[in-house]
Amino acid sequence: MEFAFTDEQLMIRDTAQAFLAEVSTSEAIRAAMATDTGYDRQLWQQICNDLVWPALHIPEQFGGMGLGYVELVAMLEQMGRYLLCSPFYASVCLGVNSLLLAGSDEQKKQWLPQLAAGTTATLAWCDGSAGERGGNWNADTISATATPDGQDYILSGEYRYVVDGASAELLIVAARLPGSVGAHGISLFVLPAHTAGVSRQTLPTLDQTRKQSAIQLHRVRVPASALLGKAGNAAPGLQTVLDLAAIALAAEQMGGAQQCLDMAVAYTKERVQFGRSIASFQAIKHKAADMMLRVEVARSGVYYAACVAQEALEGGPLAGELSEAASIAKSYCSDAYFKNAAECLQMHGGVGFTWEYDVHLHFKRAKASEHFLGTGAYHRERLAQWLLDQEGAA
């Protein structure tokens, strides 16, 4: 047991922090937001070639650096803090993880070195019904079908809320055996995004720092080699990928919550009203104290989840806690980021309400991240099922 960052982990965090503070400035974010892809291709190249970040937790035998989820989380925290517009999350936290969890050695050898080098990927699974009932992220939102046809599969159906779906070069998609329901009959496939029959649209979004897309598959033919794992058996692996993705998102959220605190403290120290820096008013100080509490608690929750995630990837003794740790981190961080962003806006007064200041970028991103992969309430209900609905538990 060991509950502190190693020196190497500290270095990774600090390097990421310093780099992102320099490149992901207010101007850079706004420029990236306005592009079709939502990111600066040159910066992405630099991140891939010079910093090799996408390779971080890919095993060395597949062209990666062989580091772990704790290191990944340390980096994601900084990306969330500086609102880095990039395909990193989609490519690494959805794409790489899908291949790590569900791919054969063959498939890993084929794809992971490419992803490590900067090929972009994403995961598409749910359809528009994930947007119903305030957000539904269960397996029943997978409606695309995979119909065996000789050695091939024919994929048909729709996906929504696909992160960076319109720009990703590689798609990993979930589809089910026609007629199957729930967690049964689900398979994962990997295919180049330019495969015939794939059509994609960027959806205009409230949060402009991360693109979402709709994707339609019109009788897309893929070979058997595109199937990740065993046909119809992908649900548990997919759930692991989504849990890992939730932890990664929580890390970003925690970084964002930290940044909102920092912005609020800096602004209120500077701003003078009634003859005093407004940071000297208790109402402001206590808001800031609560924000710091949320950040530090979120941090503890995320690091805890990162340790569990690492064990899940390694098959360690705590691997079975992954879903629980993911729901704990995602629920706490979703609320913490939104509350901190909202308080940051309030503490900025009028200027926080302007397009010019960066506060609104966090305020919008916080709500987007809260909803993606399930709100706090969604994850708490998931926890409640384990705590309260199992015979003999607790």
Next chain:
Amino acid sequence: MEFAFTDEQLMIRDTAQAFLAEVSTSEAIRAAMATDTGYDRQLWQQICNDLVWPALHIPEQFGGMGLGYVELVAMLEQMGRYLLCSPFYASVCLGVNSLLLAGSDEQKKQWLPQLAAGTTATLAWCDGSAGERGGNWNADTISATATPDGQDYILSGEYRYVVDGASAELLIVAARLPGSVGAHGISLFVLPAHTAGVSRQTLPTLDQTRKQSAIQLHRVRVPASALLGKAGNAAPGLQTVLDLAAIALAAEQMGGAQQCLDMAVAYTKERVQFGRSIASFQAIKHKAADMMLRVEVARSGVYYAACVAQEALEGGPLAGELSEAASIAKSYCSDAYFKNAAECLQMHGGVGFTWEYDVHLHFKRAKASEHFLGTGAYHRERLAQWLLDQEGAA
């Protein structure tokens, strides 16, 4: 339309306030708490004989003063504020209302003059299952049975959470036709508490300012004249009584919330720390401001509900809004009183945690009142059913 107290209403309120401030002191409350009945019989006699409060909203033809629910609520607010230990709530808001709503003219003539003169009464309906699921106040918690036997009825069963049930002289009880379920088959009966087969126990309670009891009926024989209204048809009338009771309780809660605010402001103005009256600290001021907001909003909600209650008693055009207004008032006031009591305790620091100071009396009463007749969440779910589950609504 008229949205201010009349001069007469103001006078009633102010008289009650002045009287209660004098008689319901900290010492008087503690003395009353320690008695078996939970109230000072002499004071109750004075209230009945000199002030004739129990007669307030009883029509003149039945020996009452013929005033309305707005006047009643103005008085209950003060009782809640000064934590008056008395059978008023049980007798008037449960007993009188039951007879007003469900009794025949004959029965009103028989009983209401007695209640107006100070005979105590209460209503018993639910059994212990009202304590399940965090509090369940639906008709299915009525399990006592009323079996016709010639001209008589045989009543059997148990009641729990009966307000002042062990001391009331008159019992109004709900019982159902054996085999009936839900809202069907329910009847109300009025019977003297000393009727053979009635046994009663005072339950020791966390909040000591209002007694609760368990009552068992062991094959209690009552004549047909004890039946209020038509046999098996009492559910709607009982619901009206409970809605009226919820509004009355909300008025008490609002008064309690006001008192918690007043106590907190007075204490923090006096208490000096760090060289300043702690009332000058923003953290304290803002808590107090939020408390005042809750009190004033609660007040608006209660007065609104009182107007609707009056229309319900008179059969006015807004009578149909009674349940809604009751749920609005009870949900808001339950939360407001508890929050204000909790903040009041916090603002008192260490002394608020002592038995000696009165804060804990409100803190405990607030939780008791919150749970009786349904918490905020219970009433919000009731509102949600009307808002969301009806075809074509909203």
Next chain:
Amino acid sequence: MKLSFSPADEQFRQEVAQWLNVNLTGDFAKIRFRGGPGDEHMFQHERQQWEKTLAAGGWTCVGWPKQYGGRGCSIEQQVIFFEEYARAGGPGRVGHIGEGLAGPTIIAFGTDAQKHKYLPGIVAGTDLWCQGYSEPGAGSDLANVKTKARFDAEKNKWILNGQKVWTSLAQEAHYCFVIARTDANSSGHKGLGFFLLKMDQPGVTVRPIQQITGTSEFNEVFFDDAECDADDIVGAPGDGWKVAMGLLGFERGVSTLGQQMQFQNELDEVIALAKQNGAAKDPIIRQRIAKAHAELKIMRYNSLRMLSGQSGSDGSLQKEALIYKLYWATWHRALGELAMDVMGPESQILEGTPYQLSRLQAMYLFVRSDTIYGGTNQIQRNIIAERGLGMPKEPRG
């Protein structure tokens, strides 16, 4: 205390409903339910036409005394008018600052000449107004106003210099009421004046502020030797604070009921959406919707209490009025969050490019200003504690 209306009032209700039913049609059909907060920049032309149509029907300034061109409605009738207006989906009123704030202030504190000059245009729906209070760095604390007004005896005019901010609809307005310092050496609440200023003049520049919504309801307004006639000061130089405080009372008048009906329309849209996408089956969402509904119902009765003015017999703002801004702003902000959470992940998807928000998305973002402008929630709590509860003031630094 009584909630229901008299038969005469119910007849008035019929009249209002019928007039709206006949008139809010044709070209005006598309502005039904539009032009509320966060949507104020939309359909300006149509809504200005609508204002004139209302005026022609005698439905502007319904609560003003008849002698000033109003309809002289009782408070009950005003309540009914606002209820029916909102029920019919009456669009956000471009004339509301004139009708609700400038006009009543002129009626209460203005000279006869000012009344003759300004009131008819408001009643006719032809003159639109905006409010020049906030300044950069000063928040909404009028004590910090730095805009200066000096009297030029030669020109017989007041000359204003300075900058205002968060001025809504300044682009459309014909007039602005401005708080400026008539005594350059004064500070705090002393030495202020309340001016009625023509917007269309060389000395006034309006610069829109791009907001969180991407749109620009709010503006910066710059005065560079902007001119006011000598007669266009309300009250004496130095009376500005007193006049402004009087105006504060008008903000909590019957128009709050109109605002609430707007809220009701928004809540109804949220409820309809929840039923449609199944969020209405989620118990947490159900609690939040029920809470929003309950608190909005109470808000109405709180307004009615304010209108009765009973507890303010000592001239101070009654308690239910003191808490009102904090209450509605906080409520409205929560409604915005609720709307998004009902929509779930779909809340993120816009109606169109580049940044076309749905009505509820715009509302969600726009309400964040509610707890800031006109005194932040923090300032409101100070005011409540100090004026409502007599708690000591914070020491100034």
Next chain:
Amino acid sequence: MKLSFSPADEQFRQEVAQWLNVNLTGDFAKIRFRGGPGDEHMFQHERQQWEKTLAAGGWTCVGWPKQYGGRGCSIEQQVIFFEEYARAGGPGRVGHIGEGLAGPTIIAFGTDAQKHKYLPGIVAGTDLWCQGYSEPGAGSDLANVKTKARFDAEKNKWILNGQKVWTSLAQEAHYCFVIARTDANSSGHKGLGFFLLKMDQPGVTVRPIQQITGTSEFNEVFFDDAECDADDIVGAPGDGWKVAMGLLGFERGVSTLGQQMQFQNELDEVIALAKQNGAAKDPIIRQRIAKAHAELKIMRYNSLRMLSGQSGSDGSLQKEALIYKLYWATWHRALGELAMDVMGPESQILEGTPYQLSRLQAMYLFVRSDTIYGGTNQIQRNIIAERGLGMPKEPRG
């Protein structure tokens, strides 16, 4: 960063579990899960016996260095000990103030003589301690301490006069560590001394405070010429603040994990109750239980972060330690409310007359002190903002 334990540590876990399994039986069976906060007055005799039994097994002061009679456990082993202790239902430790606060302070700041005099009794479970910090009217701000200590050269003793309040277990304690003013003319953090005082002497009077629960864990302690040996001051006269600040760090040590396991037991009881009475089917209760569970899990990891001390390399309390009191106190208070709401109206019914509370009822009431003693939530927020975020201090009046 890594969560799982080494095989050696897992073996240690077995050892602890087995010892408890064998020893927490017989007369001690009835004190399992008892004696926590709000229940501290219960089973005093049995729990004092239990403390000696623990000592005999070598299970007191497990984290102390061996040279002082401790077990010299690594932090990992201490974590395991506290986990297993709580899992087994180990009762609230009557020795915890000695083991967790007085002892570590003496080890860090005391003389060899003090170590010899005081540590063995703590290790043996025979000497119980209490804490003399708070004073009436002073809150928990040590700068306001008024208790005076003057040195009587003739007697060669310190003579203490004054009053302490909110002293838990003063009736049972053999010793009290007391902050008193050694320089009568000093104020604030200067001129304080840290004394080790024998409770059984004529100059010390203990008066129980009846609390909201009806019981009296807390006391007032009066010093009327109470005496301390000349050697019984830790550090020099005037060093009291420094010593007290050092002690603050010990409060956030491994024992926080023991507290958390106590919380876990309480939460487990709430969950069991919810399953039993059907509250577990209520979606709102489900949310609250899940939230309590999630935040308690995180609390554990937050403690582990505190123990690593990584971000405190500059000597300051790390951020995760700064927020800890506010976090756990607020969490625990919410758990009390949750417990009541799970019980519903039955929460009101006591176990017996006249005022016999169930464990959860007592907890519900007792936790209201958590957000008050040792620095209220308000004070905690000030400290976080000032020390953690460098925000300016509030002007003193």
